[in-house]
Amino acid sequence: MEFAHEWILEGFPATRVLNIVSVQRSTYYHRLSHTSVKQVKTGGRPIPGYSRTKKGKKVTDTKIKEYLLALIEGEEAVYGYRKLTKSLKKIYQLIINKKKVYRLCKELDILMPQREKKQKHPRKLARNREVTAPNQLWQLDIKYGYVLSSRRYFFLASANDVYDRTIVGHYRGTVCEAKHITKMLQKAVMKRGLHIPDESDTDTPKLIIRTDNGPQFCSNHFRAFCAEQMKVEHERIPPKSPNLNAYIESFHSVLERECYQPNEFITFEHAYKVVDDYIRFYNEKRFHGSLKDDSPHEYYEKWKNNQLKPLKLTM
Structure with a gap:
């Protein structure tokens, strides 16, 4: 039951997971509302606190933060969160999206300052002549x-x-x-x-x-x-x-x-x-x-x- 709950929290479809573990939906939601696995209502699903590698191994958010700090100490220091996401996928084989990397970078206060968008050629507006x-x-x-x-x-x-x-x-x-x-x-x-x-x-x-x-x-x-x-x-x-x-x-x-x-x-x-x-x-x-x-x-x-x-x- 707890195993199924973890996978559902990671975003897998509840119906499919419950079918695999042969648990009725009514049983799962009854247990969910009466046991320690009850979710805290925060306006969205809880943050799992880890990601997985391509081989299925769990990597905690704390460890991922260490990876990020190691990256920005090297040549990847010039990267923003989008390219850091690609680095985590390529180097550490993580299954992770840019939204989570953005959140972790924000917690570490290592987000690159956003560049101001500038027009290639500032428009000279037409005026009455x-x-x-x-x-x-x-x-x-x-x-x-x-x-x-x-x-x-x-x-x-x-x-x-x-x-x-x-x-x-x-x-x-x-x-x-x-x-x-x-x-x-x-x-x-x-x-x-x-x-x-x-x-x-x-x-x-x-x-x-x-x-x-x-x-x-x-x-x-x-x-x-x-x-x-x-x-x-x-x-x-x-x-x-x-x-x-x-x-x-x-x-x-x-x-x-x-x-x-x-x-x-x-x-x-x-x-x-x-x-x-x-x-x-x-x-x-x-x-x-x-x-x-x-x-x-x-x-x-x-x-x-x-x-x-x-x-x-x-x-």
């Missing part, structure tokens, strides 16, 4: 499209200038990594005739690229591209705040309604051609209500020729 001309703020985002024949999605990464609404660059493909987006942005910067400011050029304001917190935009590659290669400022919007990227979100909504929904993309090549043609139409011909029914290209040309009244946008 005044935009008074093109090439001051570009918004960038990624949208998906669906190809029927392969039943797969493709990516469309688009960047638009919030002042004249031009889609200054776009990339489409079956994969979308940071390197694809930075190559697209590099072409857009060249097409717009922007120069990379040097350290002595403090008068020219930096182009700001605003994105969400997608993995492409949090990568080392994208950070290096913006900060070191192109000398542009990258800011990311807080989670669940698409209104701070409203212009590119608006374009993707129009794209969905006027390009994706009326077309069934048969192949990737077909999808890419339709998307390319639509973005060309959007930039060069499509009337835009907020641009006084000019196309983005026409509005941009009017700005370059000083044919527009000064305008301030706040976003």
Whole structure:
């Protein structure tokens, strides 16, 4: 009976143990409530006070603490409780879990201090800005499209200038990594005739690229591209705040309604051609209500020729 009770305390199913020792459940629980093996109600099952090796030998918690102290006096001193658990399993052949090792380490006061979680690249949050001309703020985002024949999605990464609404660059493909987006942005910067400011050029304001917190935009590659290669400022919007990227979100909504929904993309090549043609139409011909029914290209040309009244946008 006591043998069965010990195994049940270690976590083995009571029904299975009692069947093995041929003890009725009612007998066991009656004895449990009327004998010295009665459990003390502490809100959970009592701590056994030992673990077993793979060969079934009992090892007391006191002995395990000695093992832990011996480990941290050697090369394992750099280990936290998770790796100490692996060491106990490998070196001493113990059957033990990390929760128990954590408890024993805490009792010995040998827990490693927890490291502070740091973002790889601290996010520069988007804030309200005044935009008074093109090439001051570009918004960038990624949208998906669906190809029927392969039943797969493709990516469309688009960047638009919030002042004249031009889609200054776009990339489409079956994969979308940071390197694809930075190559697209590099072409857009060249097409717009922007120069990379040097350290002595403090008068020219930096182009700001605003994105969400997608993995492409949090990568080392994208950070290096913006900060070191192109000398542009990258800011990311807080989670669940698409209104701070409203212009590119608006374009993707129009794209969905006027390009994706009326077309069934048969192949990737077909999808890419339709998307390319639509973005060309959007930039060069499509009337835009907020641009006084000019196309983005026409509005941009009017700005370059000083044919527009000064305008301030706040976003």
